[in-house]
Amino acid sequence: MASIEITSEERAELGKALTDALNPLAAAIRSRESELSEARMWEADPVDVTLSVLAAWKAVDTEIKRLTAIAAATAGSYGASYEQMGAVWGITRQGARKKWPDAVPRPSTAPARTGTALQLFGGTAELAQDPSSRGWTWSGKGADETRGAAEDDTWYATKEEAAAHAGAFLREHAADPS
Structure with a gap:
Protein backbone atom coordinates (compact mmCIF):
# COMPACT_ATOMS: atom_id res chain seq x y z
CA MET A 1 0.00 0.00 0.00
CA TRP A 100 8.20 3.90 15.60
CA PRO A 101 11.18 1.90 16.94
CA ASP A 102 9.10 -0.67 18.81
CA ALA A 103 6.27 -1.11 16.30
CA VAL A 104 7.59 -4.28 14.67
CA PRO A 105 8.50 -7.10 17.05
CA ARG A 106 12.08 -8.19 16.60
CA PRO A 107 12.65 -11.87 15.91
CA SER A 108 13.74 -13.66 19.00
CA THR A 109 17.30 -14.91 18.99
CA ALA A 110 16.62 -17.16 21.94
CA PRO A 111 16.64 -20.85 21.19
CA ALA A 112 13.35 -22.67 21.13
CA ARG A 113 12.07 -23.55 24.57
CA THR A 114 12.58 -27.19 25.22
CA GLY A 115 9.52 -29.04 26.27
CA THR A 116 9.29 -32.66 27.14
CA ALA A 117 11.56 -35.48 26.05
CA LEU A 118 9.52 -38.50 25.00
CA GLN A 119 10.86 -42.01 25.36
CA LEU A 120 8.55 -44.42 23.59
CA PHE A 121 9.00 -47.70 21.70
CA GLY A 122 12.77 -47.63 22.34
CA GLY A 123 13.28 -44.21 20.74
CA THR A 124 13.35 -40.61 21.94
CA ALA A 125 11.85 -37.36 20.73
CA GLU A 126 12.23 -33.80 21.93
CA LEU A 127 9.35 -31.31 21.84
CA ALA A 128 10.18 -27.62 21.43
CA GLN A 129 8.14 -24.44 21.41
CA ASP A 130 8.97 -21.68 18.96
CA PRO A 131 9.94 -18.50 20.88
CA SER A 132 7.75 -16.35 18.62
CA SER A 133 4.78 -18.58 19.53
CA ARG A 134 4.23 -20.11 16.13
CA GLY A 135 3.55 -23.30 18.06
CA TRP A 136 5.25 -26.58 18.89
CA THR A 137 7.48 -28.89 16.86
CA TRP A 138 9.36 -32.12 17.45
CA SER A 139 12.47 -34.04 16.38
CA GLY A 140 13.50 -37.52 17.35
CA LYS A 141 15.35 -40.74 16.74
CA GLY A 142 13.56 -44.06 16.53
CA ALA A 143 14.81 -47.30 18.05
CA ASP A 144 15.89 -48.34 14.54
CA GLU A 145 18.22 -45.26 14.47
CA THR A 146 15.99 -43.42 11.96
CA ARG A 147 15.93 -39.69 12.57
CA GLY A 148 12.80 -37.68 12.01
CA ALA A 149 11.21 -34.32 12.68
CA ALA A 150 8.14 -32.31 11.90
CA GLU A 151 8.07 -31.28 8.26
CA ASP A 152 9.64 -27.91 7.39
CA ASP A 153 7.53 -25.02 8.65
CA THR A 154 5.07 -27.36 10.35
CA TRP A 155 4.11 -26.06 13.76
CA TYR A 156 1.47 -27.65 15.96
CA ALA A 157 -0.95 -25.56 17.99
CA THR A 158 -0.35 -27.48 21.22
CA LYS A 159 2.41 -29.44 22.89
CA GLU A 160 0.09 -32.46 22.99
CA GLU A 161 -0.45 -32.37 19.22
CA ALA A 162 3.31 -32.26 18.61
CA ALA A 163 3.73 -35.16 21.08
CA ALA A 164 1.12 -37.22 19.22
CA HIS A 165 2.99 -36.79 15.92
CA ALA A 166 6.32 -37.57 17.57
CA GLY A 167 4.80 -40.66 19.23
CA ALA A 168 3.47 -41.90 15.88
CA PHE A 169 6.97 -41.54 14.41
CA LEU A 170 8.54 -43.40 17.33
CA ARG A 171 5.96 -46.22 17.05
CA GLU A 172 6.67 -46.49 13.32
CA HIS A 173 10.40 -46.81 14.05
CA ALA A 174 10.22 -49.10 17.05
CA ALA A 175 12.86 -51.76 17.71
CA ASP A 176 12.18 -55.06 16.00
CA PRO A 177 10.92 -57.45 18.71
CA SER A 178 12.57 -60.50 17.10
Whole structure:
Protein backbone atom coordinates (compact mmCIF):
# COMPACT_ATOMS: atom_id res chain seq x y z
CA MET A 1 0.00 0.00 0.00
CA ALA A 2 1.48 3.32 -1.08
CA SER A 3 1.16 6.66 0.62
CA ILE A 4 -2.45 7.80 0.61
CA GLU A 5 -3.43 11.16 -0.87
CA ILE A 6 -6.79 12.65 0.03
CA THR A 7 -9.00 14.71 -2.24
CA SER A 8 -9.48 18.45 -1.74
CA GLU A 9 -13.05 17.76 -0.59
CA GLU A 10 -11.82 15.23 1.96
CA ARG A 11 -9.16 17.69 3.13
CA ALA A 12 -11.81 20.39 3.62
CA GLU A 13 -14.06 18.00 5.57
CA LEU A 14 -11.11 16.87 7.70
CA GLY A 15 -10.11 20.48 8.42
CA LYS A 16 -13.65 21.33 9.50
CA ALA A 17 -13.94 18.22 11.69
CA LEU A 18 -10.60 18.91 13.37
CA THR A 19 -11.44 22.58 13.92
CA ASP A 20 -14.83 21.63 15.38
CA ALA A 21 -13.12 19.13 17.67
CA LEU A 22 -10.46 21.69 18.63
CA ASN A 23 -12.82 24.56 19.50
CA PRO A 24 -13.90 23.32 22.98
CA LEU A 25 -10.26 22.72 23.96
CA ALA A 26 -9.15 26.10 22.60
CA ALA A 27 -12.07 27.81 24.40
CA ALA A 28 -11.13 26.15 27.68
CA ILE A 29 -7.50 27.22 27.28
CA ARG A 30 -8.49 30.79 26.30
CA SER A 31 -10.84 31.07 29.25
CA ARG A 32 -8.30 29.64 31.70
CA GLU A 33 -5.42 31.78 30.42
CA SER A 34 -7.41 35.03 30.15
CA GLU A 35 -9.28 34.43 33.41
CA LEU A 36 -12.42 35.52 31.56
CA SER A 37 -15.60 33.50 31.38
CA GLU A 38 -16.14 31.60 28.15
CA ALA A 39 -18.81 34.17 27.24
CA ARG A 40 -16.19 36.98 27.44
CA MET A 41 -13.07 35.13 26.37
CA TRP A 42 -12.99 36.85 22.96
CA GLU A 43 -12.39 40.12 24.82
CA ALA A 44 -8.88 38.96 25.67
CA ASP A 45 -5.80 40.29 23.90
CA PRO A 46 -5.85 38.94 20.29
CA VAL A 47 -2.30 37.63 20.68
CA ASP A 48 -3.38 35.65 23.76
CA VAL A 49 -6.44 34.34 21.93
CA THR A 50 -4.39 33.14 18.95
CA LEU A 51 -1.75 31.65 21.24
CA SER A 52 -4.44 29.65 23.05
CA VAL A 53 -5.54 28.26 19.68
CA LEU A 54 -1.91 27.37 18.93
CA ALA A 55 -1.64 25.69 22.36
CA ALA A 56 -4.76 23.65 21.60
CA TRP A 57 -3.29 22.53 18.26
CA LYS A 58 -0.11 21.50 20.12
CA ALA A 59 -2.22 19.31 22.42
CA VAL A 60 -3.93 17.77 19.39
CA ASP A 61 -0.57 17.21 17.67
CA THR A 62 0.78 15.41 20.76
CA GLU A 63 -2.33 13.22 20.92
CA ILE A 64 -2.16 12.44 17.19
CA LYS A 65 1.48 11.34 17.57
CA ARG A 66 0.50 9.06 20.47
CA LEU A 67 -2.42 7.56 18.53
CA THR A 68 -0.24 7.15 15.43
CA ALA A 69 2.33 5.21 17.45
CA ILE A 70 -0.46 2.94 18.73
CA ALA A 71 -1.70 2.41 15.15
CA ALA A 72 1.85 1.56 14.00
CA ALA A 73 2.34 -0.88 16.87
CA THR A 74 -0.99 -2.50 16.07
CA ALA A 75 -0.03 -2.85 12.40
CA GLY A 76 3.33 -4.32 13.46
CA SER A 77 1.66 -6.80 15.79
CA TYR A 78 -0.40 -8.06 12.85
CA GLY A 79 2.75 -8.54 10.76
CA ALA A 80 3.20 -5.24 8.92
CA SER A 81 6.82 -4.46 8.14
CA TYR A 82 8.63 -1.16 8.53
CA GLU A 83 8.80 -1.04 4.73
CA GLN A 84 5.00 -1.23 4.49
CA MET A 85 4.47 1.35 7.25
CA GLY A 86 7.00 3.68 5.64
CA ALA A 87 5.26 3.37 2.26
CA VAL A 88 1.91 4.33 3.79
CA TRP A 89 3.46 7.23 5.73
CA GLY A 90 5.49 8.42 2.72
CA ILE A 91 8.88 7.75 4.31
CA THR A 92 11.58 5.10 3.96
CA ARG A 93 11.74 1.84 5.86
CA GLN A 94 14.55 3.32 7.96
CA GLY A 95 12.46 6.42 8.62
CA ALA A 96 9.56 4.27 9.83
CA ARG A 97 11.89 2.27 12.10
CA LYS A 98 13.21 5.53 13.57
CA LYS A 99 9.70 7.02 13.96
CA TRP A 100 8.20 3.90 15.60
CA PRO A 101 11.18 1.90 16.94
CA ASP A 102 9.10 -0.67 18.81
CA ALA A 103 6.27 -1.11 16.30
CA VAL A 104 7.59 -4.28 14.67
CA PRO A 105 8.50 -7.10 17.05
CA ARG A 106 12.08 -8.19 16.60
CA PRO A 107 12.65 -11.87 15.91
CA SER A 108 13.74 -13.66 19.00
CA THR A 109 17.30 -14.91 18.99
CA ALA A 110 16.62 -17.16 21.94
CA PRO A 111 16.64 -20.85 21.19
CA ALA A 112 13.35 -22.67 21.13
CA ARG A 113 12.07 -23.55 24.57
CA THR A 114 12.58 -27.19 25.22
CA GLY A 115 9.52 -29.04 26.27
CA THR A 116 9.29 -32.66 27.14
CA ALA A 117 11.56 -35.48 26.05
CA LEU A 118 9.52 -38.50 25.00
CA GLN A 119 10.86 -42.01 25.36
CA LEU A 120 8.55 -44.42 23.59
CA PHE A 121 9.00 -47.70 21.70
CA GLY A 122 12.77 -47.63 22.34
CA GLY A 123 13.28 -44.21 20.74
CA THR A 124 13.35 -40.61 21.94
CA ALA A 125 11.85 -37.36 20.73
CA GLU A 126 12.23 -33.80 21.93
CA LEU A 127 9.35 -31.31 21.84
CA ALA A 128 10.18 -27.62 21.43
CA GLN A 129 8.14 -24.44 21.41
CA ASP A 130 8.97 -21.68 18.96
CA PRO A 131 9.94 -18.50 20.88
CA SER A 132 7.75 -16.35 18.62
CA SER A 133 4.78 -18.58 19.53
CA ARG A 134 4.23 -20.11 16.13
CA GLY A 135 3.55 -23.30 18.06
CA TRP A 136 5.25 -26.58 18.89
CA THR A 137 7.48 -28.89 16.86
CA TRP A 138 9.36 -32.12 17.45
CA SER A 139 12.47 -34.04 16.38
CA GLY A 140 13.50 -37.52 17.35
CA LYS A 141 15.35 -40.74 16.74
CA GLY A 142 13.56 -44.06 16.53
CA ALA A 143 14.81 -47.30 18.05
CA ASP A 144 15.89 -48.34 14.54
CA GLU A 145 18.22 -45.26 14.47
CA THR A 146 15.99 -43.42 11.96
CA ARG A 147 15.93 -39.69 12.57
CA GLY A 148 12.80 -37.68 12.01
CA ALA A 149 11.21 -34.32 12.68
CA ALA A 150 8.14 -32.31 11.90
CA GLU A 151 8.07 -31.28 8.26
CA ASP A 152 9.64 -27.91 7.39
CA ASP A 153 7.53 -25.02 8.65
CA THR A 154 5.07 -27.36 10.35
CA TRP A 155 4.11 -26.06 13.76
CA TYR A 156 1.47 -27.65 15.96
CA ALA A 157 -0.95 -25.56 17.99
CA THR A 158 -0.35 -27.48 21.22
CA LYS A 159 2.41 -29.44 22.89
CA GLU A 160 0.09 -32.46 22.99
CA GLU A 161 -0.45 -32.37 19.22
CA ALA A 162 3.31 -32.26 18.61
CA ALA A 163 3.73 -35.16 21.08
CA ALA A 164 1.12 -37.22 19.22
CA HIS A 165 2.99 -36.79 15.92
CA ALA A 166 6.32 -37.57 17.57
CA GLY A 167 4.80 -40.66 19.23
CA ALA A 168 3.47 -41.90 15.88
CA PHE A 169 6.97 -41.54 14.41
CA LEU A 170 8.54 -43.40 17.33
CA ARG A 171 5.96 -46.22 17.05
CA GLU A 172 6.67 -46.49 13.32
CA HIS A 173 10.40 -46.81 14.05
CA ALA A 174 10.22 -49.10 17.05
CA ALA A 175 12.86 -51.76 17.71
CA ASP A 176 12.18 -55.06 16.00
CA PRO A 177 10.92 -57.45 18.71
CA SER A 178 12.57 -60.50 17.10
